[in-house]
Amino acid sequence: MNNKRKAVAALLVVSLMGSTCSCSAKFESSVADQADKLGKYIQDRDYKKIEKLSSGKEKDLESILAMDAGDSMNDNEAREIIASTLTYEVDEDSFEGDFFGREGSIDVTFTYVDYEKAIKDIAIFEDIDAFEEAIEECDDVVEQTITFEFEKDGGDTVCTNTGDIADLFPYADEEFNFALSRDSYTGAVTFQNLNNGSGYIDAYTITCQLAIEGDGQDLTWNYYWVVECNDVNLYTSDVMESDTDTFLTAFYSEDDILPDGNYVFTFYTEDDLMIGTGSVLVTHTEVTPTPTPTPAPSSGGSSVGPYFVSPVSGIIELPDTEITIDLPTGYICLNEDSSVLSTYFGSNADFMYNLVFFAASPVDAGGCFCVRMNYSSVDDPNAMSALQQAADAYTPDDVTVERSTSDYQIGDRTYTIETLVLANDSETAYCNFVLLGDDDSCYLLYFYSSSPDIIDEFMGGITVG
Numbered sequence: 228m229n230n231k232r233k234a235v236a237a238l239l240v241v242s243l244m245g246s247t248c249s250c251s252a253k254f255e256s257s258v259a260d261q262a263d264k265l266g267k268y269i270q271d272r273d274y275k276k277i278e279k280l281s282s283g284k285e286k287d288l289e290s291i292l293a294m295d296a297g298d299s300m301n302d303n304e305a306r307e308i309i310a311s312t313l314t315y316e317v318d319e320d321s322f323e324g325d326f327f328g329r330e331g332s333i334d335v336t337f338t339y340v341d342y343e344k345a346i347k348d349i350a351i352f353e354d355i356d357a358f359e360e361a362i363e364e365c366d367d368v369v370e371q372t373i374t375f376e377f378e379k380d381g382g383d384t385v386c387t388n389t390g391d392i393a394d395l396f397p398y399a400d401e402e403f404n405f406a407l408s409r410d411s412y413t414g415a416v417t418f419q420n421l422n423n424g425s426g427y428i429d430a431y432t433i434t435c436q437l438a439i440e441g442d443g444q445d446l447t448w449n450y451y452w453v454v455e456c457n458d459v460n461l462y463t464s465d466v467m468e469s470d471t472d473t474f475l476t477a478f479y480s481e482d483d484i485l486p487d488g489n490y491v492f493t494f495y496t497e498d499d500l501m502i503g504t505g506s507v508l509v510t511h512t513e514v515t516p517t518p519t520p521t522p523a524p525s526s527g528g529s530s531v532g533p534y535f536v537s538p539v540s541g542i543i544e545l546p547d548t549e550i551t552i553d554l555p556t557g558y559i560c561l562n563e564d565s566s567v568l569s570t571y572f573g574s575n576a577d578f579m580y581n582l583v584f585f586a587a588s589p590v591d592a593g594g595c596f597c598v599r600m601n602y603s604s605v606d607d608p609n610a611m612s613a614l615q616q617a618a619d620a621y622t623p624d625d626v627t628v629e630r631s632t633s634d635y636q637i638g639d640r641t642y643t644i645e646t647l648v649l650a651n652d653s654e655t656a657y658c659n660f661v662l663l664g665d666d667d668s669c670y671l672l673y674f675y676s677s678s679p680d681i682i683d684e685f686m687g688g689i690t691v692g
Contacts, residue, residue: 254328257384258377259319262333265375266315269337269392281389282380291393296400304355305403308362312340313395321374329379334372337395341367350445351404358403371395404442409496412443413475416492416505420592426508431567432480432589437494437503444472449497452477456488466497475503478589482565485509530563532580534599537562543584546599547668550637553688555681557590583670593676595685597663600671605640605664614660614671618645626651633682638691640665644682657681663689 261280268276272292278284290296294306315337324331345365352358371394376387393399419434421427439448448469454462454477462479469475477492479485486509493504534546541554554560561567568585572578581599588594602610618630629648634641645660658675659682674685 252328254331254379254384255322255324258322258324258331258333259317261377261384261386262317262335262375265386265389266317266335266337269395270313270315272310277389277392280386282378282385282387285390285392288390288393291396291399294396294399299402299405301352301355301358301405302402305358305405306398306401308355308359309340309342309398310396312338312362312368314338318372330377332374332376334374336370336372338368338370339395340365341369342398342401346403351406351442353406353446355405358405406442406446409443409446409448409500410502412440412446413494413502414438414440416494416503418505418507421507423510426510427485428510429512430485430509431483432478432587433485433490433492433507433509434476434478434589434592435492435505435507436474436476437505438474439469439472448475450475450502451495451497453493453495454479455491455493456486461490476590480559480587480589482561482567484511484566487511530579531568531582534581534583535563536560536584541586543597545583545597545663545668545670548663548665548670549692550663550665551690552597552672553690554586554595555588555684555688557588558586558593558595559588560584560586588676593674593678593681595672595674597670597672600662600669602669604666605662605669606666607669610662610669610671611643614645614662617671617673618647618660635661635682635686637686637689640691642686644686646682659685661686 265277265280268280272294274289274292277288277292294310295303296306315335318334318336321334322331323333340362342362342365344367345361346352346358349357349361352361373391373394375389375391377384378387414437416435416437418427419436422430427433433454449466450469451464451466452475453460453464464477475494477494479490479492489506489508491504491506494502496502536543537560539560541558541560543552543554543560544550545552565585567587568579568582571585572582578598581601583597583599585596586594600610600613602613604610626649629650631646631648633644633646635644636642642661642663647658649656649658654677656675656677657679659673661672663670663672672685674681676684678684
């Protein structure tokens, strides 16, 4: 009888164990399925569906998944872009559960772009497209594993630690640096090289600068400007990109002294947003009429000779050579009746006769001219001696002079450039002399600028053939 009872008891135990193992296996499968659903809902940031899998409400998680902290639409979109990179994978082998199939856990590994690395070298974003491009180009990711805890709740399997999901969104309230309207980064317009108090007198050129401030110095500036005088539009520039990060430059010039008036410069972005304006008064010297003297017999005059050209394109072919000079952007060739020529060279008839061109750049306060020299070839030692004498004579008062030479290869010939760096307390000028020509001709090219890059800009534009 006792043996019979023992056999029945053993049979009941085996039956119970089989039932328990079956429940445990079903629970493991249910946890894996729920974990996969949970990963998908997290990826979609669908709080309502996450809540249905949760053992309780997580109001903080709801606000985090909304990605709408703050008032900036750009910041909200940026967070959305980062969140869109989120992926997940359920590690089914990581499941651990109790014997009765009522509690268990499973690992889910999430990855998303390492946005901190993606943007660490970018001070400011032009727009949301620039932010998205930076995120898309980043190959670094953050990997994070969450061990989700599950339990049986009646007939359902629910997660008891959905609050840990918040750890996947550390950027939920992150603020990013997006560019404001361009006029938020501009300061005052200042006019350069004033020679009459706060204005100009007897001026050929007006140059001004619009200050770029703050984060604007990390942006790209494409702009143009308009010049008006006495309510008349004198000039509208092409759109150009600034080559500095601290100011935008504008200029206006004429071949003769500028007429009197109040000249107004207005800066615009390429999409026509006004970002700055300033005005300056221009006057001229009143000349007292004097009796016209009887002309003296001509000794050759001081007008330009047969070599002189003033192409609008800024491209000059040196006579009797295969050399072409393409002037740097911003340099304007003056024509033969410009008073600047007579001001600089009028007393030297031979120089004027042999002058090939004269050009100026209001942008960098630069200028240049080329003159034909009466030497048999560019290699004539007397020509180099003449260049040295010209450089020796160019020593203005109250400046320090640093002198050097450099070689520049053009075609099959090496040209030596004599450079004088002139500096005082307020400015620095780079003055350069070089002989151009071939075995049958010789020219002196002189160019100067406030930019140290002037040599490469000029010599890079010279070609042979």
